[in-house]
Amino acid sequence: MTKSEETQSLVEQALKVASRHGEAVVRGQDILRHQIRISNSEIDIFKQWRSRVLAVFVAVDGRIGTTEIIDPTPKSLQTRIDHLISFVRGLQPTPLFSGLQKEFRSPSKVEQLYDKRIREFPERAPEVVAASLDEAQKAGAKRTAGSFFFDEIVTDLSTSEGFRGDYRASSYRMTLRSFVDPESSGQGIAVGRVLNDIEAQLSRAGRESGEIASLAVGGKQGKPGTYDLVLHPTVAASILGALIKGANPVQILMGNSPLKDRIGQQLGPETVTIWDDGTIPNGLGSAPFDFEGTPTQRTQIIRKGTLEQLVHNTSSSRMLQTKSTGNCQLAQFFIGSKLMIPGPTNIVFKQGEQSFEELLEPARPTIYVTSNWYLRYTSALEGTFSTIPRDGMFLIEKGEIGQPIQKLRITDNLVRMLGAIDGLGREVRQIRWWEVNTPTFIPFIRIRDVSMTAATQ
């Protein structure tokens, strides 16, 4: 029996045990993941994770529960599922579950989901990483730090309602940071599923991080105030992506989104169109079907500035008399166990018409922000937040990147910022890194009148 046949067999055994008691989903994943971590321009550690994980969801008389069984055997899965069933019987029915998907269509066809060259990649990886570090150094970096993941995952899904499906996927993601001195840094990101141009992608990330770090040398304390911001895709994905992740009925129910009762409202200019797309080629969030077997799809969230739709799984769609959008996920809510809720796959922003240089053109006080982290809410319901730029940040002077500045904080409101978009770039990049956990395809974006604050002492 091959490894994937073994996994399939374990998934079927688990489903048989679980579905005796009620509705059930079992997802088996064979995961082989590697990571290379870099600092001071050298490899700090080379890691490997090899695991088989069975994620089990059960619903018994409206009572739901989940578990994950790592490296299961026929005996251990029987014990763990018996335990889960007994655990679930001690609970109470939940309003968040109203049954699994029962009408199945063919899984979506997803291009560029898997590249078999990933299998031989561990041998090549140190060399490819070294080449990207060289690019960073050629662009001016004195030292580099990075985190490079690559993996292969085989997924098998079976549900008590009769769905059976499987797929194989590969992926990589690199975050590379260059430093010229401790306060002059730049970041580059490379993300994808197929390895066709991985060397070029990693080299570009290295080069960009080095260039930003070099330009950031001599940074001065920024002057607080109101500015137009040109956001690098990394920053736009963090800030605007955070708002779009709130186009989710469960997030709204839990008070985590400012988008309650806003469907049909014009939230942004007509140039802004955003969708969730679980089928986009090379997307890290792409897959042929979701956690309950519904085919993934493209779901319009904002069309020409108007909030049109939320993402759904079967249960949430029934609550709102609509249809699942193929966004069922087993996700962690904040801490604790995972739950079956709708979630984003890949967030995609429609490209604009402007070049990066054109976005820098207006003669208003403008700052270019290349990276950020720590987006935190004063009120998630309102969308009031702040986040800290990190790496190079620059004043725009005469339509060009000018004086590097430091130590300013973006302090604003997500809904207001969406409404204030006044420029979208032509080049769309896929962003996924530590601060952006939903893969987001997004261009450079210009936003008007953003509040920038600074420390008082």
Next chain:
Amino acid sequence: MMFHDVAQQGVEYGAKQGADYVELRYVQTLMESFLTRNGDIISAGSTETEGIGIRALAEGGMSFVATASLAKGDVEKAVQTAVRLARASRRKTPLALSEEPVIQTHWEVPVETPFTEIPPDTKLKRLLAVEKELTKIFDATALPIRTALLIAETSKKYIATSEGTRVESDYSLGRLAGRLTAKGAKGTEQRYFSRGAAAGWEFFAAPQFIETFIEEAKAVHRVADQAKPVAFDKPVDVIIGPEVAGIIAHENCGHPSEADRIQGREGANAGESFWMDIDIGTTRVGSTAVTVIDDPTLLRSGGFYLYDDEGVKARPRYLIKEGIANELFHDRQTAARAGVHSNGSSRASAYDREPIPRMANTYIAAGDYTVEELVEDIRLGVFIDNFTEWNIDDRRYQSKYTGSLARIIRKGEVTDEYVRRPVLELTSRGLFESVDACARGFASEQAICGKSDPSQGIPVWTAGPEAVRMRRIRLGGVQA
């Protein structure tokens, strides 16, 4: 085969493969969690994980391999892979580990009633009792979203190294968390809070479990109902409660004093540190009133441990002593590079994560004053009990804390005038230099500290005395 034997054979096999150092860390964890919203159960889960994390040092390179299989062949294959990956690093500057005593011991969290003795329905009923009590006090308009979480976690760990260290431990942690949305005359406010203890079911059975939710709900509703924006045109004295003092101890002192950040190892992830630019033992980073300690050995604490994940004995770390930067968090790798010994700071969040320098229970040390004494000479100021939004840059220098429950201090007394969302937007130095006195007492908040990539959420306490006084603070951040 017992995990002791698996680990023993694994380290022996690693030595035969030519590794300079091999470490096997077996971890078995059972976590049960329950999440409710307005009395409805939203999520519940029971997950048991078991596996081994392996580190190998060979030819100056380090590797980490995780396997969930304890079968002899699989463990040997994982060890073999670890040694191969370590060699593949081809480092120019070889990595090393500091020399530390070989330890053979067992430690455990003292538990009165193990979580495993309490059935799931009892755990859920206890969580639902929160809703029952909250709805006695608040109607659905005043407190429209009430989220409550209970997490019971137990784990067994066994660390074996090729040097002969063998440390076994039994661990138990209870955590509660709440997220409340309150509506009042002045608007809507949200509040997240968490408490925790290294303990068994007795943590949840205690009356404080429900009292915490009630006190928090009253406080956030008071803010929504009464707090008004106040513009201070001049700097004012600010007193912060233990929750704010705790997050400051953690973010403005704890993170910058992690040696791996200072050595650049978190450069692409959690970032570096402004402590890179200072001299440990001599540089002043705060006033003489500021001492910040991290102590993993506090009994019942949310960050409790007695030996770290490299088998090094834990002890209190004096990070800032009377204003002077005093000590860093070291694991054996950072200690070797710095030419010092580890101070037992190495922690991993799960079997499949590498151990790295982490905090445990970080707090601003208490002073000799009563809260009344701190307040009595303030003509106009603000007492910030707790906070909502916060963030800090990756060098841990530019921080922001937005107050939630905050009251005006006028003529030496804390009034019932509530201030809406006062902002402390300060540098780490500006913040610690402004402190002139600390009150007595100690109170803690449970937190999950995030660091590294893949992310490792580690349970910690952030804590402080009843009050810390900061002089002449310009509130609100600098805006044009």
